[in-house]
Amino acid sequence: MSAVNTVSETSVQGLNLLHRGKVRDVYEINDRQLLLVATDRISAFDCIMPTPIPNKGTILTALSSFWFRHLGHLTEHHLITSDFEKMPEIIRQGRSADLRGRSMLVKRTKVFPVECVVRGYLEGSGWKEYKATGKICGHALPAGLRQCDKLPEPIFTPATKAATGHDENITELEFVKMIGAETAAKLSSLSLKIYKEASLFAFQKGIIIADTKFEFGLDAEGNILLIDEVLTPDSSRFWSAETYQPGRAQASFDKQYLREYLETLDWNKKPPAPVLPKEIVEATTERYLAAYKLLTGKEL
Numbered sequence: 001m002s003a004v005n006t007v008s009e010t011s012v013q014g015l016n017l018l019h020r021g022k023v024r025d026v027y028e029i030n031d032r033q034l035l036l037v038a039t040d041r042i043s044a045f046d047c048i049m050p051t052p053i054p055n056k057g058t059i060l061t062a063l064s065s066f067w068f069r070h071l072g073h074l075t076e077h078h079l080i081t082s083d084f085e086k087m088p089e090i091i092r093q094g095r096s097a098d099l100r101g102r103s104m105l106v107k108r109t110k111v112f113p114v115e116c117v118v119r120g121y122l123e124g125s126g127w128k129e130y131k132a133t134g135k136i137c138g139h140a141l142p143a144g145l146r147q148c149d150k151l152p153e154p155i156f157t158p159a160t161k162a163a164t165g166h167d168e169n170i171t172e173l174e175f176v177k178m179i180g181a182e183t184a185a186k187l188s189s190l191s192l193k194i195y196k197e198a199s200l201f202a203f204q205k206g207i208i209i210a211d212t213k214f215e216f217g218l219d220a221e222g223n224i225l226l227i228d229e230v231l232t233p234d235s236s237r238f239w240s241a242e243t244y245q246p247g248r249a250q251a252s253f254d255k256q257y258l259r260e261y262l263e264t265l266d267w268n269k270k271p272p273a274p275v276l277p278k279e280i281v282e283a284t285t286e287r288y289l290a291a292y293k294l295l296t297g298k299e300l
Contacts, residue, residue, distance in 0.1 A: 109217025
């Protein structure tokens, strides 16, 4: 792995910064292309931590690029290139060390205002809802399921996209009202198809994808594209297949480790977030790297 170059925020001379999210800085290249830069910022409970996670943005970019290529036969996607040397000169000039390895040149799309969540196992907000109602987002489930049990079939549970605060689960009827029946059916079907193939692949590599969220957009020609990041430790729950045991919380390769640490603190889960100790930072990086290595078979 190359030397650590921690990046909390970027600035690209000559490019308009469209959006600075919890993790990504998004720049406008032209009316057809964007530059997505994954920083080393990390958020939990909808708060950005003041302490960056070394190599996190590089891992997210490399893993998303891997999945876009691997899933290309299932869906069109927005990735043009993550090869820094193939990007326009305006990107490569200036502070290239901050951008190299953590940038994706992508097609610009009109983003659907929904998170396309697929759940294959019972955990998180789905587990809480199931305990209270026996359902998740309107899906009736068998009685007696345990925490982290595998569901009989993966289910599609859309959510609203929140710029700030929590995304909120919605029913499929609400989903249809937001984007129309035909588009809703396509996104639901596509999300389930991608999840099923990816989860089978990941399981063979030693990782259970318990749940994940996808984002989609329309390109200038009206095609539906898979966008943003895909099947990363930020957007998914990754569990160890080797140690999986339902009925309890699982060993994970995602930021659940960070959340569990934060739960031990006397913190109200509102800004300002606490500074993270060195051991938590290092352990989080190790989990992200482990997920990348298991899935791709490569060192970063």
